Amino acid sequence: MYEGTYTDGASAVRHRVRVTVTMNRLHITGEAGHTLDEWSFSGLRLAEDIYGSDQPVRLAHREKGEARLFFSSQEILDRLIVQAPGLRRRRSLKRRILVQSGIALAALGILLTVLLAALPYAADRLARFVPPWWENSIGVGFMAALEEQFPTCAGPGGRAALASLARRIAGARGDLHGIRIRVLQSRVPNAFALPGGYIGIFEGLIRFAESPEELAGVLAHEMAHVAHRHPMKSIIRQSGYRMIFHVMAGDASVLGSSAAKITETLLNLSFTREAEQESDRTSIDMLNRAGINSNGLPQFLSRLHKADARETSRGGYFSTHPAPEERAQSMRGWVRDGSAAMTADEWKAVRRMCRVAEF
């Protein structure tokens, strides 16, 4: 016989009770000796898990709604665990681990589907809905921040040469006529595209280029990013990832949030890879159509890759443009010979663009 308390689920009155365990049920009697209730073993469960040895036992029953039985001692558990299947399940660690890992795997599957398929799809769709004035304002903001950090190179001849090269590459593509190119003072050999058709080329890249065709290759590549609206898509994707991870790393634990960071970086990288391949293909097509020698981009990539292997420059081209050899290799199948990208005078003017500001 076990002493405990009982609440019937209808009122907050607490009854002192004596509980006897029979073959297949709990017999609950009140202080006056009258029967209060009978609970069968099947359907019996712990209201919550037991952690410490001093935690009281609280029992609930599938058919008894919100009624509860309390025991300040855990003695009764030792007896019930043998007979009541519900309690056995709740207390069996092995089974719980099995169930939890099953749930975890299913959850992982759902999450991966969302992250790898649903979210990118939604982001690409959403990018089409972003109106031009909005996208443009984002690009203006980014560009202004960059120009604050890196002065713009203003050599007028160079700007005109780049603009006319861009016009040639764009050809009949109307969506690329609004492109705005800035050359920024920095030794880093890199280039980038922003929402709203802004393209930034760092001075370091122009210095590293050995021919105007190499520069044309890079410019066409960035223009292809703009044509595919990659910058906007990437921003939408990243905010989607960030929202999901932010939500799930709810508590401020460093471990959880760094796991989220790593995953986010990996996901972004895989997107970058796809986007680069897409832009490579398009840029070579555009150059071929414009009749410009399209050997420049693969040439530039393998040269830069070799230089990079010698001295790993942080923040360089390959930190944002992965897998150079692979890319150069696949492009070699598509390239065609053609005319020069610029006249010798134009090329000279572009190379000198930043001198004006330097002295």
Added chain:
Amino acid sequence: MQTHPPETQSARRMNQHANLGDLFLIHLVNIALKWVTLNIYHFWGKTRIREYLWSQQSYDGDRFEYSGRGMELFMGFIKAVAAMIVLSLAASILLPQVGDMLDLAFILPVAAFSAVGYFLMALAGYTARGYLLSRTRWRSIRFAQGGSAAGYAGLALGHGLLVVLTLGLYWTIRRHILLQYKINNTWLGRTGFVYDGNGKDLFGKFLVSYLLTIPTLGLCWYWYMARDAEYVAAHTRLQNVRFRLTYTGGQLLWLRASNLFLSIVTFGLAYPWVTLRNIRFLFDHLHFEGRLDYELVLQSIEEAPKTGEGLAEIFGFSGSFLGLGRI
């Protein structure tokens, strides 16, 4: 000579039985499982922590019970994400067109966006609180929240605008209007909590804090919040029970500062310790006067919500309830 407090008085306290080691272990297992599941376990981990904490807190000899499920939180979250996607899609189509039409390209969308965002946050907070209450039991009796989340959010937004227009002076009036809505819609079974406080009573003290903000680097607000908490407790009733909350601004400041320090030096790993300290602080200073007539505390027949807290998860917070911890 040593005197012992009478039995009844110690019985009418909230008591805390949680063990730091247990809570820490649960926390660590949660972190590990979240790693393995790319954080999806979050919802189940949160549920486990709550189940533990609730079952380790008692009033008048009986422990609380938390009956929420991780799956409920997860489904609530999925629903909220779906709603947010639909909303942002609608916003990305509608807002620019409205802006172009009125030629207020920036101000209007931004203002509308913040208002909607604020409304949703208030809505989320109220809904999360309702879920938490509905999953909390004491002596078999379910807590519950009435009222409407949209009504509450409307109230919060409307009076929030007044706060902006009065440069913050309206803040305390609004706070107690919202408290009235929240507390008067809180139920233990069919027994309702009653709050009759009014921000006007605290306005003098509020004004002093408002003016002292800069000279005291904002620290005066701890003293104000201690007064405010005392006032709220004193004006709250549940049947025959009245509440008394007696901590000073200095004690509150020390709690917050030491918790912040603990969190920083342990990179957030002290979360279980900080949580228990907060709960203990509250229980140490919370007194109950009068006794519930238990015969009259009856179970409510209303249905509880099926899923919970989704929107609140998106905004990164969840309901807090009677100081049982902001979990």
